Amino acid sequence: MTKIMLTGANGFVGSALKAELASDSGIHLVTVVRRGKASPDCVAVGNIDGGTDFSEALAGIDVVIHAAARAHIMRDEVDDPLAEYRNVNVEGTLNLARQAVAAGVRRFVFLSSIKVNGEATAPGNPFQADDMPSPEDPYGVSKLEAEQGLMLLAAESGMEMVIIRPPLVYGPGVKGNFASMIKLVDKGVPLPLGAIHNKRSLVGIDNLVNLIIHCINHPAAVNQVFLAGDGEDLSTTELLRGVGKAMRKPARLIPVPAGLLQCGAAVFGKRAIAQRLLGSLQVDISKTCELLVWKPPYTVEEGLRRCFERSN
Incomplete structure (x- = not known):
């Protein structure tokens, strides 16, 4: 043993x-x-x-x-x-x-x-x-x-x-950003993340x-x-759709260009959050x-x- x-x-x-x-x-x-x-x-x-x-x-x-x-x-x-x-x-x-x-x-x-x-x-x-x-x-x-x-x-x-x-x-029981994402999908909140082509593991x-x-x-x-x-590596868009499918709820995604989102994040001091949503890892x-x-x-x-x- x-x-x-x-x-x-x-x-x-x-x-x-x-x-x-x-x-x-x-x-x-x-x-x-x-x-x-x-x-x-x-x-x-x-x-x-x-x-x-x-x-x-x-x-x-x-x-x-x-x-x-x-x-x-x-x-x-x-x-x-x-x-x-x-x-x-x-x-x-x-x-x-x-x-x-x-x-x-x-x-x-x-x-x-x-x-x-x-x-x-x-x-x-x-x-x-x-x-x-x-x-x-x-x-x-x-x-x-x-x-x-x-x-x-x-x-x-x-x-x-x-x-x-x-x-x-x-x-x-996951916490942090992933838990926040789950809550937004669960509530049906429209998210401007329908055209993200990054890759994350x-x-x-x-x-x-x-x-x-x-x-x-x-x-x-x-x-x-x-x-x-x-x-398997997923884009943020694919991950959100996957979360919605697993929850049996549609992920409401709006196709906003990643460049526009990055500019908005820079203006509002949210570069770190943007990196996790828009960047690849x-x-x-x-x-x-x-x-x-x-x-x-x-x-x-x-x-x-x-x-x-x-x-x-």
Whole structure:
């Protein structure tokens, strides 16, 4: 039996991963949360930073899956966002990893972010797993620094490292911009996004969980960086139509030229939002599929349908 420790077990990805791991009779799962009722298989450690004590949760653990993080915040109001991200995402991660080495953990699976690669791609020129990193915001910088520290620790200690970089993750209970988009389609609000020809990669929560679990024991995953994705790239227009189809409601889309929308966004100081709606961000998951002999179990259409079936 493989004994696994999962951090961030109450988060969006962590909760889905927890449910899947807990259903496997060959896995003994120990979850780590910041706060909550402790039990032999659930350990509350408080805030995660460079001083957090994980020793109780790490006893006898074979594999750590580190999904806890200070998540990306669109409008961060703290004085020094990079320092806040580093405190949790870098110092907290490396503190856990060093304790995992001391506890004899065999493998450490780190949930990173495509923001390590960058914020945008030219259509038809997707990010590759082994591209030179180019993060553009504090969150992406913190994830890159954590990755670099983990790889150094793996080289020094021999603990196996696996890094997974997902793009936008969708599924039941998703929050942020994707949730806002769902609400607008649900309410039948007309949207000026009917003529957008960008390309963006997504990953459904079921596909991401399947990939993470695939990396727990796969020998080819050792000390590798993998990009996650559904294997299908959609324009914003196609995605909105897909959401509407999954909800069985028409997406009311008005065909406004992307250039006009970009000009309007610049005038009103909404360049970042415009980039996410109008720009491209593609990932190439061929390394993930070939090296791990893996493919996403669900198409985007199936993932969206499962999302709303389980939300109702």
